[in-house]
Amino acid sequence: MRICKIILLCIVEYQFLKVDQLLVNVYMCVLNMLYPQMASFYYADETPVPVANCSAKEYNSNPKQIMPFKEFIQYWREYIQNGHSSPKGCLYLKDWHMQRNFPEHNSYKTPIYFSSDWLNEYWDTIEVDDYRFVYMGPKGSWTPFHADVFRSYSWSANICGRKKWLLYPPGQEEFLRDCHGNLAYDVTAPVLQDKGLYPQFEEACQPLEIIQEAGEIIFVPSGWHHQVYNLVDTISINHNWLNGCNLDIMWQLLQEELSSVQREIEEWRDTMDSWHQHCQVIMKSCTGIDYGEFASFLKTIANNRMSFLNSCPRNAGNCQDHLAESLFALGPQHAAFDLQRVLHIFESMLSNEDFKRLDPSTLSFKPEELLQEIREAVRTIV
Ligand SMILES: O=C(O)CCC(=O)C(=O)O
Numbered sequence: 001m002r003i004c005k006i007i008l009l010c011i012v013e014y015q016f017l018k019v020d021q022l023l024v025n026v027y028m029c030v031l032n033m034l035y036p037q038m039a040s041f042y043y044a045d046e047t048p049v050p051v052a053n054c055s056a057k058e059y060n061s062n063p064k065q066i067m068p069f070k071e072f073i074q075y076w077r078e079y080i081q082n083g084h085s086s087p088k089g090c091l092y093l094k095d096w097h098m099q100r101n102f103p104e105h106n107s108y109k110t111p112i113y114f115s116s117d118w119l120n121e122y123w124d125t126i127e128v129d130d131y132r133f134v135y136m137g138p139k140g141s142w143t144p145f146h147a148d149v150f151r152s153y154s155w156s157a158n159i160c161g162r163k164k165w166l167l168y169p170p171g172q173e174e175f176l177r178d179c180h181g182n183l184a185y186d187v188t189a190p191v192l193q194d195k196g197l198y199p200q201f202e203e204a205c206q207p208l209e210i211i212q213e214a215g216e217i218i219f220v221p222s223g224w225h226h227q228v229y230n231l232v233d234t235i236s237i238n239h240n241w242l243n244g245c246n247l248d249i250m251w252q253l254l255q256e257e258l259s260s261v262q263r264e265i266e267e268w269r270d271t272m273d274s275w276h277q278h279c280q281v282i283m284k285s286c287t288g289i290d291y292g293e294f295a296s297f298l299k300t301i302a303n304n305r306m307s308f309l310n311s312c313p314r315n316a317g318n319c320q321d322h323l324a325e326s327l328f329a330l331g332p333q334h335a336a337f338d339l340q341r342v343l344h345i346f347e348s349m350l351s352n353e354d355f356k357r358l359d360p361s362t363l364s365f366k367p368e369e370l371l372q373e374i375r376e377a378v379r380t381i382v
């Protein structure tokens with residue numbers, strides 16, 4: 001098992017994470033609430049947090065509710081006192097945007113290995129969303145089988161506790177679908193042995209099983225489906241991230257998603273003028289992004305690299321903001337590499353028939369002009 005960890009997954013001691021104040025506060029708060037005799041630090045508030053019920057299934061996930069942070073901690077304490085059980089089921093605080101809720105706390109710094117992160121760079125730029133989460137749950141809480149948003153990478157750092165990960169390489173998920181094509185909810189469930197329901201289960205390989213201890217960070221490659229258990233009470237930081245090395249996987253996924261939407265509503269194709277537009281709207285509601293937004297995403301990443309390379313700060317002190325600091329840390333060669341990757345995907349996108357069908361007025365820029373600009377910038381570098 002250790003060999004698997006070393007070969008596949010980048011496990012890093014979290015001294016690189018520079019966890020500081022807020023998380024320590026949250027951790028202390030949890031300790032305080034769970035074991036009042038242990039800690040004198042008190043940190044709890046009315047902050048609303050998303051909480052999933054791991055004991056209930058809703059489609060292929062768990063139903064979620066929003067509750068005040070301290071109510072969740074109170075629940076957690078009772079759950080432990082009750083021998084890790086509760087009539088409310090097993091609740092799991094997950095996908096909490098703690099960093100976004102409390103930016104002034106600068107709770108931790110993303111390790112440099114994971115800092116080429118275009119997904120969060122884009123969402124930070126348009127100030128709409130991010131993919132930086134805190135998870136905390138009691139022993140027994142778990143996350144059903146899935147692959148991450150946009151087929152991004154993820155990294156997950158255990159602040160305390162222990163997780164068990166079951167990971168399947170890309171493609172194996174096809175054997176883990178039921179006879180209607182739906183992905184399994186729990187790959188360990190006995191129902192998967194039923195050949196009538198899961199006809200190809202026998203063909204699936206055994207999953208990689210990884211135990212992640214406190215202080216370890218796990219890297220999950222793009223497209224690896226996984227299911228995760230908290231073996232003991234656990235707190236972790238999880239980010240989804242994406243960059244020039246897996247951008248092509250995201251673009252491939254978007255094309256597949258659009259094709260599958262097109263197949264679904266094929267029968268209405270000739271009955272409506274805006275059929276292609278509708279396909280984009282449906283795709284956005286299913287996956288979170290459409291071709292127009294993907295183009296804006298590429299534009300943001302390219303523009304950030306081009307202005308960084310133009311200004312080329314000589315030392316970190318000249319960096320105006322967080323982003324410039326991160327680009328500086330990675331260096332100009334990295335920015336040049338990024339630009340080449342964007343160019344490659346942008347060229348593919350501009351020759352895509354569905355992209356050509358987009359109403360140009362829905363884009364805030366002229367793709368052909370941007371393409372020329374990126375080509376020119378890349379030519380100057382090479
Ligand atoms: O820790 C968990 O419960 C799930 C984490 C996960 O799926 C991820 O980081 O990609």
Ligand SMILES: [Fe+2]
Pocket residue numbers: 146147148154226
């Ligand atoms: Fe995940």
